Amino acid sequence: xxxxxxxxxxxxxxxxxxxxxxxxxxxxxFQYFMWYRQYSRKGPELLMYTxxxxxxxxxxxxxxVDKSSKYISLFIRDSQPSDSATYLCAMSRMNSGYSTLxxxxxxxxxxxx
Amino acid sequence: xxxxxxxxxxxxxxxxxxxxLECVQDMDxxxxxxxxxxxxxxxxxxxxxxxxxxxxxxxxPEGYSVSREKKERFSLILESAxxxxxxxxxxxxxxxxxxxxxxxxxxxxxxxxx
Numbered sequence: 589x590x591x592x593x594x595x596x597x598x599x600x601x602x603x604x605x606x607x608x609x610x611x612x613x614x615x616x617x618f619q620y621f622m623w624y625r626q627y628s629r630k631g632p633e634l635l636m637y638t639x640x641x642x643x644x645x646x647x648x649x650x651x652x653v654d655k656s657s658k659y660i661s662l663f664i665r666d667s668q669p670s671d672s673a674t675y676l677c678a679m680s681r682m683n684s685g686y687s688t689l690x691x692x693x694x695x696x697x698x699x700x701x
Numbered sequence: 702x703x704x705x706x707x708x709x710x711x712x713x714x715x716x717x718x719x720x721x722l723e724c725v726q727d728m729d730x731x732x733x734x735x736x737x738x739x740x741x742x743x744x745x746x747x748x749x750x751x752x753x754x755x756x757x758x759x760x761x762p763e764g765y766s767v768s769r770e771k772k773e774r775f776s777l778i779l780e781s782a783x784x785x786x787x788x789x790x791x792x793x794x795x796x797x798x799x800x801x802x803x804x805x806x807x808x809x810x811x812x813x814x815x
Contacts, residue, residue: 596741622803631705631791631806632744676744678804687795688734688759689804693743 591615594677594692603701607664611677611692614658618679620687621653623662626674626694635675636662667699704728705807707792713813720779722810724792732795733775734759734804735767737788744791750775782814 594611601607609623620639624632636651638644638660644651652661660679664671677692708723726733734749736759746759748767756767764786768776775794779786789811793804 594743624806629809629811631808633806634803637803687732688746688749689793691744693741 591690592677592679592692595695596693598696598698600698600700601667603667603669603699605667605699607662607667607671607697607699609662609664609675609677609695609697611660612658613660613679613690615679615681615690616655616658617681618690620680621651621660622678622680622689623649623651624676624678624691626676628673632676664697667697669699669701672697672699705792705794705805707790707807707810709810710808711811711813713815714779714782716783716814718779718782718814720782720812720814722777722779722790722792722812724775724777724807725773726775726792726794726805727773728794728796728805729772730794730805731772731797732804733769734793734795735765735775735777736791736793737761738791738809739788747777782812784814786812787814788812 592613623636625635626632641655648665650663674694674696676694678689680687705726735747736744750756750769766778792807795804
């Protein structure tokens, strides 16, 4: 079983739809959870960052972490064509003062006008 | 504005060549990373460094080496390029883990080995 599982998509939705993106993980030592957005031919950029279970909201984006189920989600409200990108979940744990990120494979999202 | 800069956006090299990919960050970050990204495989960690002259192997270090002589610069070296090293290479940096674990990425270098 891979440490982080993410459905690769593509996920196609009409403009204005609510989008739900998800990842599951197997390592209970993960403490930090992130969502990155990657546009075509660009590097990933951090979208949301959470520590421990709960919700975090930033504009149209909400990140949710359920550590008991080892499940994280990213919700996008009122989706826009500019949200079309690949969304990568990432998680990390402390390790002797440094940490490395473990990524999901990414979900490609296409929002049509 | 934070910045991680990779020296080339696109590179074409021949099989057997020694290839250097350079990465510079201006955030005074301790940690720097090299990943490769391939369709269907996602991002995979090649090497990382948590201090000057320190390096640690990631998940797929075979065929690669790294150099970190200065805090702001982290180089990835392909000793003898092969076609299976054709990929998108991404450099990232992050502050010490006790601060947070957010990583900032460069724009990537798309390397083609022919």
